[in-house]
Amino acid sequence: MAVALTILIDQHDPRPRRALSVAPGTTILKSAHEAGIDVTATCGGRGRCTSCRVKYVAGTIPPPTIADEVQLGDDLVREGYRLACQCPVTDAVTVQLAPPLEEAGFQILGVEGQGARRAAITIDSGVVKQVVKVELPREEHHQTSDLEQLLAAVGLPAESAGAGLLGSLPAALREDGGTVTVTTFAGHILAVERGDTALMKFGLAVDIGTTSVVTSLHELESGEQLAAVSSLNPQAVFGGDLMSRIAFAQFNPTNLRKLHTRILGLLNQHVEQVCREAGVLPKWIFKVVVVGNTCMHHLLLGIDPSYVGLAPYAPVMRHAITLPAHQLHLKTAPEARVCLLPLVAGFVGADAVAVALATRIRDTPRLRVAVDIGTNGEVLLGSSERLWACSAPAGPALEGAQIRHGMRAARGAIDRVAVDDDLRLHTIGETPPLGLCGSGLIDLIAGLLDARVIDATGLIQVEERQALPAALRDRVSMRGEERLVVIARAGEQGAPRELVLTQDDVRQVQLAKGAIASGIAMLVHVAGVPLERIEELMLAGGFGNYVSIESAVRIGLVPALPRERIRYVGNAAALGAQLALLSEAERARAETIAAGIEHVSLAAHPDFEQIFVDAMNFPARSPR
Amino acid sequence: MAVALTILIDQHDPRPRRALSVAPGTTILKSAHEAGIDVTATCGGRGRCTSCRVKYVAGTIPPPTIADEVQLGDDLVREGYRLACQCPVTDAVTVQLAPPLEEAGFQILGVEGQGARRAAITIDSGVVKQVVKVELPREEHHQTSDLEQLLAAVGLPAESAGAGLLGSLPAALREDGGTVTVTTFAGHILAVERGDTALMKFGLAVDIGTTSVVTSLHELESGEQLAAVSSLNPQAVFGGDLMSRIAFAQFNPTNLRKLHTRILGLLNQHVEQVCREAGVLPKWIFKVVVVGNTCMHHLLLGIDPSYVGLAPYAPVMRHAITLPAHQLHLKTAPEARVCLLPLVAGFVGADAVAVALATRIRDTPRLRVAVDIGTNGEVLLGSSERLWACSAPAGPALEGAQIRHGMRAARGAIDRVAVDDDLRLHTIGETPPLGLCGSGLIDLIAGLLDARVIDATGLIQVEERQALPAALRDRVSMRGEERLVVIARAGEQGAPRELVLTQDDVRQVQLAKGAIASGIAMLVHVAGVPLERIEELMLAGGFGNYVSIESAVRIGLVPALPRERIRYVGNAAALGAQLALLSEAERARAETIAAGIEHVSLAAHPDFEQIFVDAMNFPARSPR
Secondary structure (H helix, E strand, C coil), X not given: CCEEEEEECCCCCCCCEEEEEECCCCEHHHXXXXXXXXXXXXXXXXCCCCCCXXXXXXXXXXCCCHHHHHHHHHHHHHCCXXXXXXXXXXXXXXXXXXXXXXXXXXXXXXXXXXXXXXXXXXXXXXXXXXXXXXXXXXXCCCCCCHXXXXXXXXXXXXXXXXXXXHCCHHHHHHHCCCEEEEEXXXXXXXXXXXXXXXXXXXXXXXXXXCCEEEXXXXXXXXXXXXXXXXXXXXXXXXXXXXXXXXXXXXXXXXXXXXXXXXXXXXXXXXXXXXXXXXXXXHHHEEEEEEEEXXXXXXXXXXXXXXXXXXXXXXXXXXXXXXXXXXXXXCCCCCCCEEEECCCCECCECHHHHHHHHHHCCCCCCCCEEEEEEXXXXXXXEECCCCEEEEXXXXXXXXXXXXXXXXXXXXXCEEEEEEECCCEEEEEHHXXXXXXXXXXXXHHHHHXXXXXXXXXXXXXXXXXXXXXXXXXXXXXXXXXXXXXXXXXXXXXXXXXXXXXXXXXXXXXXXXXXXXXXXXXXXXXXXXXXXXXXXXXXXEEEECCCCCCCHHHHHHCCCCCXXXXXXXXXXXXXXXXXXXXXXXXXXXXXHHHHHHHHEEECCCCXXXXXXXXXXXXXXXXXXXXX | CCEEEEEECCCCCCCCEEEEEECCCXXXXXXXXXXXXXXXXXXXXXCCCCCCEEEEEECCCCCCCHHHHHHHHHHHHHCXXXXXXXXXXXXXXXXXXXXXXXXXXXXXXXCCCCCCCCCCCCCECCEEEEEEECCCCCCCCXXXXXXXXXXXXXXXXXXXXXXXXXXXXXXXXXHCCCEEEEEEXXXXXXXXXXXCXXXXXXXXEEEECCCEEEEEEEECCCCCEEEEXXXXXXXXXXXXXXXXXXXXXXXXXXXXXXXXXXXXXXHHHHHHHHHHHHCCXXXXXXXXXXXXXXXXXXXXXXXXXXXXXXXXXXXXXXXXXXXXXXXXXXXXXXXXXXXXXXXXXXXXXXXXXXXXXXXXXXXXXXXXXXEEECCXXXXXEECCCCEEEEEECCCXXXXXCCCCCECCCCCCEEXXXXXXXXXXXXXXXXCCCCEECHHHHHHXXXXXXXXXXXXXXXXXXXXXXXXXXXXXXXXXXXXXXXXXXXXXXXXXXXXXXXXXXXXXHHHHHHHHHHHHHHXXXXXXXXXXCCXXXXXXXXXXXXXXXXXXXXXXHXXXXXXXXXXXXXXXXXXXXXXXXXXXXXXXXXXXHHHHHHHHEEECCCCCXXXXXXXXXXXXXXXXXXXX
């Protein structure tokens, strides 16, 4: 028996609609495609992007899938947005196709916390495209030039045109009888293209982490994300954490150049990938916003980070800087502007500023904490009154690196684990398990703590395993000198090889969570407020699409606040970069925020050592 | 019998002096060196530079040698300057060692014409070096960065520091305990060097001609020229004159790139050569001023000149532009500023503006003409009231190119010729003759006209040669279809091969002088003034170190004004570039001048054709 599905085709006009009759259980995407309705599905209908989103306007809204929650976020889900690729049609419904994000307002995390509406930002990327008809020089006695005629048409002074622009100007002016599209940003002409290309206006938001680099491509008028790509930072082969990477470059210009060119090379790969995926030409990318920690920032610019790694760990520069893409050999429009958000200190960088921007931590008098989990984590604590920040060098464990069978949050990664009388694994893509990503690792250790496979000091309880349920017991063993837990035997759930959690892996997680937890503890200490006064703790980071708050609390990564006060906010640094990309007001705001952040140096603080030692152990019992 | 030679050692203080007793006839340079007095002789005492200049302060001043005249110029010679390497001591004299050029004022051509004193310019290159002690970041809680500490020390905002500068900043700041030399120009920091390098401040003046490129290196505090180099423009292999070079690049990006990289490559060779010669490191070059015609300007910037070669011959841009050296891959200080003077029209470029600047043509109400002889010649006519300019496409003949035995004004070039009953040749360096340079060519044709070897139509009088003196007669002949005059037989004056002047060579000179002469005639016509009202005609150009005014008048290159109204002013375009290098006021003045020049398009003028035809013939009889 068929079900009625009505699709509103036009984003702005409810009139054009198609009434379909579909087999129950067919997804909206499949139904639409079969009816010849063109619905974009950038990820191929795998729930990995937002391009096929629909909004329910009539009928029962189905419960959100995990992909809905991850891709669209709580707020959009609450408003009736769903991914067409994830929604089977079961009842008669009417959906609006691809409601643009600008109408809904661009997502900003938690201005008023959970349950409140998102604040909308006004999209104003600063990149302006103007189609003008230029009066070409026509007679010899008229003293003018191509550029002067162009400037007259757009009303800009000669200083606005860089030399790089002039090479192709004469041809561009003449190929379409003088009709050109002039792209400007902050008083600079970025490009002159023949004909009308006003719609072609894109930008990149880039988050360069110590371990992962995430790039998203956006249409600059609507803000819509057209594609995103994430890769391992290729500098990691020269040192997994910041200090080892700085040591590699220290007083060694050749190694510095290696790190510099590696990251530039990766960014160019990202440009190519996102452009190919979205069908956008790289020359139409006119603005790039980059965030990253101080060391990543310096290496991107080719700045010697040697002294960032030596007390007093001073950065070489801190101000927001904008430079033409060709200066970084970035293969976007050559005159595209690359904007780097400002830094705060040697180990509190533009990524922390971006987190502060995205979480709106300064917008409310309520005391909140934002924790950006990463190889070089950062902790922010504050409100509209004051804002403190410190770095928390967690190492790459929570990103699945330097863990025996760790891996990035990619297909096949164990991203969720439940422990009862045995281990229950969930993998990304529900394929055979290949390794553990950060969220799976946290879940696993939390579960093993509850099951007493690991004790509060972190020791794997090989000697006491007899007390465990049989299935669990069989997973705990001593091989040579090494204590370990077998997560999956070869062949189990289709695993191509045995996967284990070693004692050393547990120690890595302890170090990581200890760093983060002591960062939080230090800021609470410096701010002089009791922990209970923290009204919200926002957990951010790129360690998987998902992290269980319960598990994070269980292992002591974050303090045992009431559950409703803790929220996972996704990759807030990347989101901050996107905000600065799509809004010049937001980019300006980043500078104000950076100037107001008070840096707390952990190592220089006399109470730090005790706090860190205290934070290394796991909480004695489950607070659940 | 020894002669007394007193040398004043200090440039600023007449007290430190050395009294020598030297053998008569010894040069001052040799005498000084033998007495252990350190006199700079950059060219090795060959009369090729000005570094060993002295000024006679007592005793009889010897008559100037040719080297004195060529290197020091009429004005300095008149003031008692001589080259120490050229002056034998014959009477008791006192000389001042190396009087700096800044005291004498930097040479400017003819503000008040011949006989008047040179006007001095105030040297102010805009490049400022400051030695500062930077307070390095010392403790972790102090929120600052290397750059902020530097900026605080020099009192500049963050925008003044380009990203390129930051790479080596931390090391520079720390290598000498925070003492650094900061170089600035127009609000930009160009370099931060460790320690005190305040004295190391140099600049280049570059004149890019269609055929020749001349680069001079200057110390920016005194203005002193330390080295100069001149080369054939390597683009010439792709087309000798502007139109053929534009045709080569027209709508052909590969060829455009060839022309672009050729000139950049040559400039880098010049940087290396002048730096080596003067013992200066390229990284100490902080300002470069470039002049050249519109096409050379565009090719240097990589701008497509296709439409400069098509009616209405509009340039792509005309405004003065300043860009960092690294953008042109110029191997000076990477952040050195390259300043290109403004353009006027498609065929009246920055070289014409530089000529107007150097000749001070706008500074007086007297009506004057400046003729810049070159492959693409320019004529300026005007006064403080109005200033007209036109281009005169002379072709490269007067630079010795596209002439059978033509050559540049280098060692072995015949630079002067007298004709009586035979030819009398003078060569540069007084070595065996290798070919004819521009000045020799003009002399030769003038002499042959007077001797009636060539008639007013330019025809070599092979049939009438019996009327000539025997020696001359034997030089005139018909070989096959070709009329020619043998300038030197193989072995004559040591010539390694026979040198001839062909009928075609004469035609090339006729075309060249016709272009120049009709340019002058057109401007006189447009200005509506009788020729007699022209109070001074300044002949400029790089066609040899010397040109005979009489010969230039004889062949009709310039009109037959009274001899004292015509003056050879040397390479005025290069001098204009030097003025803009050494003085920001002069560089600003170039913009005012350019804006005030009224361009006269020859080809578009209805009367041009008749004027050009009239100008092709040689004047019927010698006006002497």
